[in-house]
Amino acid sequence: IPKRCDTKQRRLTMKVKKALVMTFLLTFMLSFTICNNTLAQEMPSDLIGNIIQYDPSVPLNNGEDITVELWYWTGAANLFESLATKYMAIHPNVTIRLVENPWDDYWTKLPLALQGSDGPAIFNIHNSHHENLIGYLAPYDIPVGDLEAEFTGVSGHLIDGKIYYTDYGLMTGTVYYNTDMWAAAGLTKADIPTTWDEFREVAKRLTIRKDGKLIQAGYSYNGGIQGDVLGMNYQYGQNLFTWDNKISLNNDAMNMVIQRLKDMYEKDGVCDYNFGNNAGDNFGQGLVAMYLGWGFMTNVFGQNFPNTPFECFEIPTPTNDIPYAFHRYNGESTFGVNKNAPADQQSIAQDIILFFLANDAIQKEFCLVNAVFPMKVTLQDDDELLSIPSVAILKDHIDRYIWPGPMPSTVEDNIKIALENIFYNNEDITKALTMAEKAINEDLEYSDFTSQEPMYKYASEAKK
Missing domain, CATH: 3.40.190.10 (Periplasmic binding protein-like II)
Structure with missing residues (x-):
């Protein structure tokens, strides 16, 4: 083959290789962009809430799998299942194991379980059992001022300037x-x-x-x-x-x-x-x-x-x-955090509570099922809640x-x-x-x- 033809052939081969490389790079970048866009769509990024805000894009537990137990008494399993499902959809590395007990059994088992480190990280509270539980509760991480701005009646739950639980409904x-x-x-x-x-x-x-x-x-x-x-x-x-x-x-x-x-x-x-x-x-x-x-x-x-x-x-x-x-x-009380639970589980429990309090839709769901007046200020004019007869009549004098x-x-x-x-x-x-x-x-x-x-x-x- 003449030298000039050989040179032309090499140049042509190089051009083809460059074209193939560029095509590959463009394909890769396009795939990467589509993949990222899909992930962004699957992973909610908008902040939830007004003053108390929840950022669903923040990874939990360094992305590693973790399981926490949430205890509640019999009567409204669908509410807790709904809360857990919504939360785990945002954080697939977190598993919330729901544990249901009849009312009387609950108040026998819960104080005993909270004494050790293997009790539930988060649990339902009724204020009639305040004295039996308060010694096992960790204070909320949410600033008290934010809670007072968003929820009626928070001041009545202050203990030494801290909130260990409050009310979501009245x-x-x-x-x-x-x-x-x-x-x-x-x-x-x-x-x-x-x-x-x-x-x-x-x-x-x-x-x-x-x-x-x-x-x-x-x-x-x-x-x-x-x-x-x-x-x-x-x-x-x-x-x-x-x-x-x-x-x-x-x-x-x-x-x-x-x-x-x-x-x-x-x-x-x-x-x-x-x-x-x-x-x-x-x-x-x-x-x-x-x-x-x-x-x-x-x-x-x-x-x-x-x-x-x-x-x-x-x-x-x-x-x-x-x-x-x-x-x-x-009041219908918010959840408690077990101060004796492992630190990583407590962190998840605090995050669940933040998610619960920031989310108007979940607050409304809990209030509707229990027919209670919402303590969250943003829901106190909600038409659907005010369609409940025993809720509607409280609106005008709620602060009395x-x-x-x-x-x-x-x-x-x-x-x-x-x-x-x-x-x-x-x-x-x-x-x-x-x-x-x-x-x-x-x-x-x-x-x-x-x-x-x-x-x-x-x-x-x-x-x-």
Whole structure:
């Protein structure tokens, strides 16, 4: 081959090689770009939340696999499954193992499990068990100021400037009324009572007797009203606890509350003590026209008595003036972090809580299922939540409900005994309240309970 032709051939070969290399590089770069774009689409990168923010793009545990247990009690498994599924979709290296226990077993097993390092890293809390759990809790990593800006009622959970759990939802005493019975009595929305005197008159109109026999109670509290009585005192500016964390029951406010309840039965005749033994069930069965119950009863009626038509109105007050507080509330608590869990598991638990609190959709899901008023400010005007009757009626006065703190069980146990003696044994109100007060305060001497009433927004208005 002539030298000139050989040179041309080599040049042609080099050009082909360069073209092939360029084609390969372009193909590789295009593939890499497509791959990266696909990963970016699969991996959410937008921040979740407003003040409390969650960044789903931050890798956890250096990308290494990790498993944490989340314990909860029986009743709403779908909520916890939903939370775990959403979280693990963002962080595939994290496995959340859900552990369900019946209510009674939960409170036996959980404190024992938290004593060692192999207990659950994250777990459901009910504030009635505050004293049994607080010693095992790690404080939240989220700044307190951020929590206070986004959630109502955070200040009531401060312990030495730290938050170990707070509330995502609120429930309180609400009056349920049967809309068919209401209409049959010639009542309209305009007749919804706002004072106790008006309530008594409406209850009389809703009461039906046939041949002297009660067949429809206008209002019933049979089966126990202790949880409601422990809250009506606030309408008179009377706190439940003194400055040194002792109970105050034998006072004018509580005497008036209980005397009014007696008079509704014994003077007004809207019910009697032998007309059913569970006012909530009797309402669902169509025997009672009005019932004072807490927000969780909304779902109880929907599930157990789906054919009973009802609406709600806010608990009446002594006058039409805004009271010191309409009633007390209790919260549905956020999760706890086990301070004895391994550090890497605690880190994941803190991250799950951040995800839970930042995410409005998850907050809304939990509030809807539990029929509670949302403590997250951004959800307090949500139309779907406000379509729940027991939630909607709280909106206008939400800051006028007080949380006394995680009340020890001795309080409700002893007021229940006192009320049974007053209503069924005709015991003197003052005597019964004095005995209950004494028994409770003896128990409180061995308790770490601290009233949160001083943290209430309008605490300065209370009777001194």
